[in-house]
Amino acid sequence: MSEQFQSLPPDHPPVKTGGVGVLLVNLGTPDAPDARSVKRYLAEFLSDPRVVEIPALVWQPILRGIVLTTRPKKSAHAYRQVWTEKGSPLAAITAEQAERLQARLGDGVQVGWAMRYGQPAIADELARLKQVGCDRILLAPLYPQYCAATTATVVDKAADSLRTMRWQPAMRTLPAYHDDPLYIDALAADLGAQLDALDFAPDLLLLSFHGMPARTLELGDPYHCQCQKTARLLEAAMNRPNMRFATTFQSRFGKAKWLEPATDAVLEEEARSGAKRIAIAAPGFSADCLETLEELAIRGREQFLAAGGERFAALACLNAGDAGMAMLDALVRRELSGWINCP
Numbered sequence: 001m002s003e004q005f006q007s008l009p010p011d012h013p014p015v016k017t018g019g020v021g022v023l024l025v026n027l028g029t030p031d032a033p034d035a036r037s038v039k040r041y042l043a044e045f046l047s048d049p050r051v052v053e054i055p056a057l058v059w060q061p062i063l064r065g066i067v068l069t070t071r072p073k074k075s076a077h078a079y080r081q082v083w084t085e086k087g088s089p090l091a092a093i094t095a096e097q098a099e100r101l102q103a104r105l106g107d108g109v110q111v112g113w114a115m116r117y118g119q120p121a122i123a124d125e126l127a128r129l130k131q132v133g134c135d136r137i138l139l140a141p142l143y144p145q146y147c148a149a150t151t152a153t154v155v156d157k158a159a160d161s162l163r164t165m166r167w168q169p170a171m172r173t174l175p176a177y178h179d180d181p182l183y184i185d186a187l188a189a190d191l192g193a194q195l196d197a198l199d200f201a202p203d204l205l206l207l208s209f210h211g212m213p214a215r216t217l218e219l220g221d222p223y224h225c226q227c228q229k230t231a232r233l234l235e236a237a238m239n240r241p242n243m244r245f246a247t248t249f250q251s252r253f254g255k256a257k258w259l260e261p262a263t264d265a266v267l268e269e270e271a272r273s274g275a276k277r278i279a280i281a282a283p284g285f286s287a288d289c290l291e292t293l294e295e296l297a298i299r300g301r302e303q304f305l306a307a308g309g310e311r312f313a314a315l316a317c318l319n320a321g322d323a324g325m326a327m328l329d330a331l332v333r334r335e336l337s338g339w340i341n342c343p
């Protein structure tokens with residue numbers, strides 16, 4: 001980073017320029033596992049028109065009158081079951097990913113992290129990177145599969161904050177990496193090691209992705225196709241001829257039709273039709289969070305065992321483990337090409 005003091009007049013404030021920044025962004029999470037904090041978080045998240053594509057005039061009364069009066073209490077109970085000493089798993093793991101990426105990239109790049117909803121806010125972290133002299137920033141939404149409700153809304157939010165700046169940084173965005181060999185190979189190695197460490201051999205590996213309203217597929221969102229492609233490539237890379245694979249979609253919200261098959265329904269059907277040993281992984285999540293730790297690992301297990309299954313394992317996400325960090329390091333260095341000396 002060069003500080004251009006020499007050419008400035010003596011009374012000019014110091015100007016830091018020439019730095020390169022990376023901002024990792026994930027979805028967002030409440031500040032605490034209580035109904036008030038969850039309500040504040042859900043109000044921001046579910047008011048995003050990229051997330052709920054219903055006209056505000058129709059949706060806001062439903063959100064304020066029904067969803068935000070009932071869901072926060074239920075969700076806070078779920079959050080309490082997965083909360084850690086370091087806070088929400090999603091935030092703690094994202095912070096660790098940023099820390100470990102910083103160590104890998106060295107002092108020549110400033111790594112930050114932010115959440116699309118809640119704290120730390122994208123605008124604050126972009127301002128901080130700018131403040132320390134980054135005039136080139138790679139915005140990295142940590143979503144392997146592109147979705148308007150996740151990837152695009154991160155870019156929108158960053159653009160909102162650029163709109164307020166007189167002196168904007170140059171900005172690049174990390175493209176979706178759903179079929180990138182770096183991602184597929186990292187997942188295959190990491191999931192393979194987790195399967196080998198189990199004390200049973202699963203008959204079936206469920207690959208559960210976050211769901212979306214089915215209508216978004218018809219509207220041209222590539223999310224569903226990218227999930228299917230990840231699943232196909234992952235199955236080939238894992239090369240486990242004795243294990244079946246299935247792709248499912250979790251976390252249905254609201255009354256509309258969502259992408260199918262639904263994870264909870266498949267867990268029950270599989271158990272009822274004789275599957276005894278099952279493992280479940282969530283390749284679309286970069287970090288473990290409420291959706292993997294509570295919905296899959298706790299409720300998914302209960303559903304499978306109650307329907308007659310015998311053994312159940314929920315596999316961890318890539319998180320800040322070596323396979324995931326090596327992948328992120330390589331993806332980020334590729335996007336920083338021309339900005340830093342690679343590799």
Ligand SMILES: C=CC1=C(C)c2cc3[nH]c(cc4nc(cc5[nH]c(cc1n2)c(C)c5CCC(=O)O)C(CCC(=O)O)=C4C)c(C)c3C=C
Pocket residue numbers: 027028029030042051052071075088090143147149150210211212213223251253284285288289290291
């Ligand atoms: C219309 C509602 C929702 C859409 C569309 C949606 C898409 C979507 N979400 C993720 C990733 C995550 N979602 C998480 C939590 C979560 N998601 C919804 C609703 C929609 N998601 C809600 C209401 C919640 C909050 C919890 C609850 O009340 O059930 C999380 C976890 C956050 C955490 O704090 O741990 C993640 C991650 C993706 C990838 C996605 C579309 C592809």
Ligand SMILES: [Fe+2]
Pocket residue numbers: 210251
């Ligand atoms: Fe979600």
Ligand SMILES: [Fe+2]
Pocket residue numbers: 251290291295
């Ligand atoms: Fe959920």
